[in-house]
Amino acid sequence: MSLQYxxxxxxxxxxxxxxxxxxxxxxxxxxxxxxxxxDKAWIEALKLLLDVPATxxxxxxxxxxxxxxxxLAHLFFHLHFYFVERSGxxxxxxRV
Amino acid sequence: MDESxxxxxxxxxxxxxxxxxxxxxxxxxxxxxxxxxxxLKKPLSESRLTFISTAGVQPKNSLPFDTVHPVGDYTFxxxxxxxxxxxxxxxxxxxxxxxxxxxxxxxxxxxxxxxxAKEKIIGSLSPNFFSFIGYNMNPEMLEEKLAEDxxxxxxxxxxxxxxxxxx
Numbered sequence: 001m002s003l004q005y006x007x008x009x010x011x012x013x014x015x016x017x018x019x020x021x022x023x024x025x026x027x028x029x030x031x032x033x034x035x036x037x038x039d040k041a042w043i044e045a046l047k048l049l050l051d052v053p054a055t056x057x058x059x060x061x062x063x064x065x066x067x068x069x070x071x072l073a074h075l076f077f078h079l080h081f082y083f084v085e086r087s088g089x090x091x092x093x094x095r096v
Numbered sequence: 097m098d099e100s101x102x103x104x105x106x107x108x109x110x111x112x113x114x115x116x117x118x119x120x121x122x123x124x125x126x127x128x129x130x131x132x133x134x135x136l137k138k139p140l141s142e143s144r145l146t147f148i149s150t151a152g153v154q155p156k157n158s159l160p161f162d163t164v165h166p167v168g169d170y171t172f173x174x175x176x177x178x179x180x181x182x183x184x185x186x187x188x189x190x191x192x193x194x195x196x197x198x199x200x201x202x203x204x205x206x207x208x209x210x211x212x213a214k215e216k217i218i219g220s221l222s223p224n225f226f227s228f229i230g231y232n233m234n235p236e237m238l239e240e241k242l243a244e245d246x247x248x249x250x251x252x253x254x255x256x257x258x259x260x261x262x263x
Contacts, residue, residue: 003233003234022166025166078164081163094184094189095187096160096189096194
């Protein structure tokens with residue numbers, strides 16, 4: 001099963017299989033598109049910080065301290081789609 | 097399929113299914129213990145019908161389906177069968193929703209069911225229909241949790257027929 005495949009990849013430190021899975025998810029089955037989507041999200045996040053705007057670091061640090069790692073991992077996936085949507089280049093068929 | 101027939105019904109993504117196991121290793125369910133379909137025990141005009149869909153349709157203001165999770169969402173939403181299309185919305189990423197955004201009935205034909213019930217072609221509709229998203233990469237959870245949860249909910253509403261429709 002697919003999770004077994006991924007868990008074996010974790011056990012075997014087969015990072016290529018793991019990142020490929022993430023790219024396929026972000027690219028709706030197209031690995032190259034998924035890689036571009038990851039880049040797109042990071043570029044959008046970087047652009048927002050170039051002018052060093054005021055940000056709520058207290059909120060960030062509290063969230064990081066208070067929430068469990070799985071919730072933060074889930075948030076990480078949400079943030080990817082948030083920044084992709086914010087970029088204005090939405091490749092997906094539907095919406096989150 | 098020969099080329100002429102293929103051109104008559106073009107896929108949005110040619111070859112999508114031919115490579116699904118390569119792209120999502122082992123995610124396709126392969127079963128040998130198929131359960132035979134149950135026979136209808138009374139006429140359609142006397143039967144209560146429910147509708148189960150993977151379209152990601154849900155009532156507005158309900159918790160959106162988790163379309164971002166890498167392993168999927170194993171929850172379902174109840175969609176009141178009396179709903180109007182404007183009461184509902186779609187949350188999913190994996191199929192084109194352009195047509196459904198214009199007319200929800202193309203993917204979730206709730207008004208057609210309401211018409212068929214009004215005309216007594218179908219006896220009645222269950223109080224709720226059921227909806228989930230199809231991006232579920234853990235087949236065991238899909239079968240043992242989500243499918244079981246929906247089956248229990250359907251049974252509780254006294255349905256005689258369950259119409260299943262993939263998006």
